[in-house]
Amino acid sequence: EVQLVESGGGLVQPGGSLRLSCAASGFTFSTYEMNWVRQAPGKGLEWVSSFNSSDNTIYYADSVKGRFTISTDNAKNSLYLQMDSLRAEDTAVYYCARGDGFDIWGQGTMVTVSS
Amino acid sequence: SYELTQPPSVSVSPGQTARITCSGDALPRQYGYWYQQKPGQAPVLVMYKDSERPSGIPERFSGSSSGTTVTLTISGVQAEDEADYYCQSADNSASYRVFGGGTKLTVL
Numbered sequence: 001e002v003q004l005v006e007s008g009g010g011l012v013q014p015g016g017s018l019r020l021s022c023a024a025s026g027f028t029f030s031t032y033e034m035n036w037v038r039q040a041p042g043k044g045l046e047w048v049s050s051f052n053s054s055d056n057t058i059y060y061a062d063s064v065k066g067r068f069t070i071s072t073d074n075a076k077n078s079l080y081l082q083m084d085s086l087r088a089e090d091t092a093v094y095y096c097a098r099g100d101g102f103d104i105w106g107q108g109t110m111v112t113v114s115s
Numbered sequence: 116s117y118e119l120t121q122p123p124s125v126s127v128s129p130g131q132t133a134r135i136t137c138s139g140d141a142l143p144r145q146y147g148y149w150y151q152q153k154p155g156q157a158p159v160l161v162m163y164k165d166s167e168r169p170s171g172i173p174e175r176f177s178g179s180s181s182g183t184t185v186t187l188t189i190s191g192v193q194a195e196d197e198a199d200y201y202c203q204s205a206d207n208s209a210s211y212r213v214f215g216g217g218t219k220l221t222v223l
Contacts, residue, residue, distance in 0.1 A: 031211040035212070045150070045158065045201050059210050062116060095157060101148050102203060103169065105157040 002026035002104050004096050009109030016086050016113070022079040022096030022106055029077040032099050036081050038092035039108075048094070049081065054109060064090075086113045117141060120214035126221040133189040135201030135218045140183055147185030148203040149178060151196075152217075157202065162187055189220075191203040197222045 008020040022034070036048040044089055049070040050059045079096050093108040099101040118143055119139040127133045137147060147165050150158035151176040152176045160169050162178040165185055185204075 037214075044199075044217040045203075045214040047153075047203075047214060050212060059212075061211070097158075101160060101163040102150070102158075103160045103163065105159070107157055 002098075004098065004104055006094065006096055006106040006109040009094065011112045011114065012086055013115050014087060014113055017082070018086065018098075018111060019082045020081040020094055020109060020111070022081075022085065024077045024079065024098070027098070027104075029072075033111040034072065034079045034099075035097045035102060037088075037097055037102070037105075038077075038111075039093045039095070040089075040092040043092075046092075051079065057070035083111070086111075088113050092112045117211060117213050119202055119213055120203060121200075121202060121215035121218045123216070124219045124221065126223055127192050128192055128223045129194060129204055132136075133196070133220055134193050135187045135189075135200050135202075135220065136184055137186070137204075137215050138184045139204060139213075139215075141207045142180065142183050142185055142204060142206060145205045145209065147180060148177070149185075149187045150201045150203065152201065153198045156165045192220075194222050196220060 003025045005023045012018050033048045033052045038046050063105050067085045069079045091113050093107045096106045098104040121137050149162035152158040152162045161172050165180040166178040177188045179186050199217045201217045
């Protein structure tokens with residue numbers, strides 16, 4: 001079964017850091033572009049970052065550029081998002097999604113930035 | 116920054132046809148994708164590359180593209196189709212992804 005499972009969310013103070021993980025199974029992880037998408041409470045979907053496995057190209061939304069870092073570990077079939085200098089407006093459910101069509105999504109992990 | 120524009124809400128009666136539009140300047144050159152999201156659940160892909168339906172998605176879902184607008188059509192709407200629908204695409208450089216603001220489909 002094709003599956004994505006996020007972990008690592010939690011409560012963090014403004015200015016703090018958090019590292020999210022996304023464990024992939026049921027497909028050849030290294031051949032797919034992988035993405036992070038977030039959804040603030042009661043709001044719409046917001047694309048955060050993409051990792052293009054074909055050429056190792058990385059893209060970030062302007063709202064997180066310079067603060068968040070996307071990475072992958074093909075040996076562990078895992079995608080990561082290192083989030084630094086967190087702000088209240090980063091509070092959201094964070095999803096990982098597969099491919100340029102975002103065809104498979106994880107269940108999400110909640111990140112709350114609050115003092 | 117690039118934006119995709121969707122109507123905030125669409126309402127239809129059961130059995131009728133719902134059409135949800137998504138407008139963006141790069142849509143003539145970039146594919147559109149559609150996702151259905153029900154409360155408390157992760158989004159589900161219901162249409163890709165403008166008009167391709169993933170396996171497992173009912174045939175009543177269809178997609179089309181014309182100029183700067185992509186449209187998701189749900190024929191014979193059922194109560195279970197009530198959800199938020201989001202379009203997604205890329206900017207002209209294909210570097211940045213963007214989601215539309217979402218459309219809440221209400222089945223009366």
